[in-house]
Amino acid sequence: MNAVLKPQMHPDEWKARVELAAAYRIFDMLGWAEMIYNHITVRLPDSVTGGAKQFLINPFGLHYSEVTASNLLKIDIEGNKLDAGNPWPVNPAGFTIHAAIHDNVEGAHCVMHTHTTSGLAVACTEGGLAQNNFYSAQLHDLVAYHDFEGITIHADEAPRLLASMGKRPLMILRNHGLLAAGHTLPLAFVNLWTLQRACDIRVAQAALGRAIPIPTPVAIKTTADALQFDQRFGAGQDVFDAMTRLMEQRCGPGYKT
Template structure:
């Protein structure tokens, strides 16, 4: 059913962006069956956010199927009747509640991301992709499946003011001012993990640039005037359009 007429134009725009991010995550093999989540704040100041219905795979997500909930976990709008994953609620509501500068949160369980999350040294600054996160990446120790509400306080404390975090023995998490920003960060973090796993598996001695060079790269990516910021999301949406046959009528 279409709900476009039932929500504000601003919410509908976010729903479209968020549904696109789910499909792009599917295309880039960053999904994990019906698990993991991308959430986005609903404009309007009511502290509601959108998240995937529990039981749909990423390629099935549409603007209409996204579930609107409040920070207490009350479902505001759910056209699917499927509800939401409690673990997703615990993680995403914690960050949306604590970080009002964050418009979108993306969490993944990719093979490379989980692999790096198990490594004692974490993400190493051995690629340009990784150096984007130099001194801008936090870590959270594994406590089991995220079902305990008291973990929220520790999760938020470990995230601090960073916008990217490795959930040890678990996966990756990023924050962005909007959906496009969060997806871009996750794309780079995921690629950095893939590169690290492949490089370490090669058996050769790794070239490690200096901390000064790594910081230079991070600052170059931090640049708000970086031209690619305005170019990358539209390019991703064009990629999605070219692959729309994969998603059927959705």
């Protein structure tokens, strides 16, 4: 790792870059990539920025499988590129909604957005996510909904999206896809993974007739008992570490370069 560490780069920035590059490769391994589109973004810590709002985002034009720690772009809250030595362009329009959440939602260190088939299918249904399976029962009162307004590139949509999101860490963008935010990348990942699994099962139920609903008190208890979200049990870190090891076994350590 030292061989590729940029001399002027703070070690905390490099750590954030490696973790985010791993996330992009994991998304690709899971089939969550969307050509060159969509984003996972993280805010760099104050130890790196001195309190300025700076973020890491994927280079526009690269597939998730091509993202590495060194080719990630550093940008400001307006989506302007800060690392002039990086030849790849940034997609500032694609950062619009991420910027609004990073800037206004407390603890939104990481924001993830996907267009998975199951997630988008559920987002297109009137009923949305049904509280009738093991995974959706872990998400009681954690999922917000936002009505479709077209491609999310216009800043004037941000206040309405933030109002829809409130303080919930997950959001189903109707007719569009899924979104997660978290105070760490691993927590955002495990939240999104749980929502994705719930959507997968919801789609599978479609051909089986009416599903058995889970009573609200049981869902409240199930959500409280979901250990992967609990800081005492890693808040997703152990899951993310395991997925990183699996990704390295399959794809190699090239994401660290």
